[in-house]
Amino acid sequence: MQERPPQSPAPNRNVAENGSKEGFAADILVIDASMLAYKSYFGGDGNALRSENGHPTGIYIGFFNSIHRLKAEFNPRRILVAMEGDNSWRHAFFPAYKTGRAEKPNDFKAQMKHLPRFCEAMGWSVLRAEGYEADDMLASCAVQASRRGLNTIVYTHDKDMFCLMGDNKIRILQTQGRDSFFVDEKTVIEKFGVPPELVSEVLTLAGDTGDKIPGVPCIGPTSAAELILEHKSADAVMALLTARFEESKLKMAQPREPLKRGKSDEDIAAKHEITVQQLRDAWILAGRDKIGVPGIGILGEVKAIKMVREFGTADAAFKNIKDNFELSKKLVKLHTEAVIPDEYFTQPKGPDRAEALRILEKISANAAIQKFHRLYPENGGAPEVDRIPPKEPAKPPVGMPAPPEPSARVLKPDPEPTQMLLF
Numbered sequence: 001m002q003e004r005p006p007q008s009p010a011p012n013r014n015v016a017e018n019g020s021k022e023g024f025a026a027d028i029l030v031i032d033a034s035m036l037a038y039k040s041y042f043g044g045d046g047n048a049l050r051s052e053n054g055h056p057t058g059i060y061i062g063f064f065n066s067i068h069r070l071k072a073e074f075n076p077r078r079i080l081v082a083m084e085g086d087n088s089w090r091h092a093f094f095p096a097y098k099t100g101r102a103e104k105p106n107d108f109k110a111q112m113k114h115l116p117r118f119c120e121a122m123g124w125s126v127l128r129a130e131g132y133e134a135d136d137m138l139a140s141c142a143v144q145a146s147r148r149g150l151n152t153i154v155y156t157h158d159k160d161m162f163c164l165m166g167d168n169k170i171r172i173l174q175t176q177g178r179d180s181f182f183v184d185e186k187t188v189i190e191k192f193g194v195p196p197e198l199v200s201e202v203l204t205l206a207g208d209t210g211d212k213i214p215g216v217p218c219i220g221p222t223s224a225a226e227l228i229l230e231h232k233s234a235d236a237v238m239a240l241l242t243a244r245f246e247e248s249k250l251k252m253a254q255p256r257e258p259l260k261r262g263k264s265d266e267d268i269a270a271k272h273e274i275t276v277q278q279l280r281d282a283w284i285l286a287g288r289d290k291i292g293v294p295g296i297g298i299l300g301e302v303k304a305i306k307m308v309r310e311f312g313t314a315d316a317a318f319k320n321i322k323d324n325f326e327l328s329k330k331l332v333k334l335h336t337e338a339v340i341p342d343e344y345f346t347q348p349k350g351p352d353r354a355e356a357l358r359i360l361e362k363i364s365a366n367a368a369i370q371k372f373h374r375l376y377p378e379n380g381g382a383p384e385v386d387r388i389p390p391k392e393p394a395k396p397p398v399g400m401p402a403p404p405e406p407s408a409r410v411l412k413p414d415p416e417p418t419q420m421l422l423f
Contacts, residue, residue, distance in 0.1 A: 024171055024182075025151055028345065029076035030127070030141045032156035033083045033115065034134055036066060039175075041108050051364040056107035060118055064360075064368045067124065068375065070173075073180065074153060077348045081119045082137035083128040090133065090331055096212045097331060121359055123351035129338045135160050140338040142170045148345055160203075160334060162188050165196035193225030203332045204234040204325070213331045214324040216241075217307070218298045238325050241296045245318050248284045251293045272305055279305070281314035296321075351376060 040046045040062020049058040067079060090097045104112075116126045127137040138154050138161060145152040146169040154161055155173045162183065164170045172183040188196045205224035207215020216238075219227070227237045263271075269279040286304035287295020296318070299307070307317040353376055360369045 024153075026074040026076040026153045026171075027150035028078050028080065028141065028145050028152040029070060029074060030080040030082055030138055030152060030154055031067065031124075032134055032138060032154075032158060033081050033119075035157050036063060036155070037108070037112060037115065040066065041105075041111070047105070047107065051362065053364075055363065056111055057363040057365065059108070059111040059115065060359075060363055061365055061368065063115070063118065064122070064365065064371075066175075067122070068371065069178070070153075070155065070180065076153065078344065079124045079349075080127050080141055080344060081124045082134045082141065083116065083126055084134050085129045085132045085137075087131055088133050089131045092131075094212075094327060094331060098211050100212065101210075118359055121352050121355040123349050123356075125344055125349060127338075127340060127344075132335065132338045136335040136338055139164060139334040140336045141340055141344075143167070143336040144340055145345055146170060150345060159192075159199060160332070162192075162196040162199045163334065193222065194228055198228050198232075200332050200334070201228045201234045204329045205237060207328055208332075211331070213328050215328050216298065216321060216325050218300070218303060223298075234325070234329065238322065241298065242318075242322070244294055244296045245284065245314075248287065248293050248295055249314070251291070252280055252284050256291055274305060274309065278308050281317070282308045284314040285317060353378070 037059050040059045043062070046058030046062055047056070049056065049061055051057050071079065088097075116128070119126050127141060129137065132140075135156075135158050138156060138158075142152045142154050142164055146167050149169070151169050151171075153171050153173045154164065155175075157174055161172050165172055165183065165185065165188070173180055174183055175181075183196075185195055188194075188199065192199050192202055194202055202221065202224045203213065203215075205216050205219045205227060206221045207213045215224075228234065231237050231240065265276050265279060269276045272279065274282075282301060282304040283291075283293050283295070285296055285307065286299045286301045287293055287297070295304075304317075307320070308314060311317040311320055351372075356372060356376075357369065360372060
């Protein structure tokens with residue numbers, strides 16, 4: 001396939017051009033729990049922190065410090081933490097999804113077990129629903145908040161979230177050390193070659209080795225970006241490949257005179273140790289200029305022969321390409337329908353002071369305890385954020401559908417008897 005040089009995409013005026021945080025008043029701060037847990041545990045000496053009785057505490061301390069730092073910077077009315085739900089639907093239909101990753105340390109897993117209870121005690125409501133991954137919960141929160149007219153900051157380093165940046169009520173926040181910044185369109189274009197709203201289209205074609213998303217054979221990130229800029233969507237690219245495949249089949253089926261020069265089909269097939277029919281099927285995929293067969297434009301002859309050997313025919317090989325494309329499209333797609341209770345958007349929430357202090361004392365977080373007393377004085381009533389009067393939820397903008405009816409319940413942390421220790 002002849003690929004034109006990438007064109008400069010038109011700028012999206014809804015996305016801040018320089019990542020500036022000025023002028024964006026956050027109603028909601030929603031946090032990617034897995035990302036922050038990794039940063040807390042593996043960053044600095046987080047994996048070495050222990051309570052007086054020897055339990056690991058780096059993730060809890062990291063959450064406490066990081067979230068309060070962001071709270072001080074942005075003063076959101078509500079802080080939510082998105083976590084992985086059980087029985088992900090992506091794993092259900094594609095068991096290889098995200099396999100092969102390194103096993104998490106036991107200390108890490110031990111803290112993640114109690115993290116929902118820790119977050120709820122601190123006043124950070126947990127978003128978790130059966131079948132949904134954390135990125136689906138992040139997207140559901142941001143999109144549904146936007147429909148209510150609320151500004152949302154999504155704190156994540158997940159590239160799948162970039163597609164939300166076209167909404168002027170959503171910002172993607174990332175951090176480097178103690179510095180925080182909103183991801184801007186220029187940064188996304190420099191990294192992926194396309195504007196934010198097209199990143200998922202690139203991932204559909206190129207796949208994602210880290211998540212085991214297959215993509216389309218022989219299309220890497222650079223060529224995927226070029227194709228998406230030219231054809232605007234992954235579906236349009238696949239439609240073009242399909243049209244060229246059908247054209248190549250028709251060309252190959254036409255009778256032709258033997259070439260007067262060069263090797264015969266039989267000689268070439270013998271060289272590759274395949275039948276003449278397999279060779280011709282490979283040419284349907286790869287193309288053969290000498291006989292006017294264009295091919296689908298993404299496979300070389302060697303790769304095409306390998307696929308025909310594996311799948312038997314050109315039809316079966318191309319079906320595999322299309323199946324992988326459809327699978328990748330499903331895996332990449334963010335789901336925003338996991339319904340979040342209204343109060344998560346409309347009612348500010350402070351910490352459960354007694355439970356929060358009990359936990360902080362249990363993990364020997366002396367500095368955090370002192371900071372907690374300063375932020376939430378015992379005789380000062382509710383924390384400052386709770387004294388901000390709640391906003392009335394805005395009506396959806398004209399042409400924007402209303403928030404969906406509940407269909408996927410957000411799960412609360414499993415209750416524990418009060419006499420049980422946290423660890």
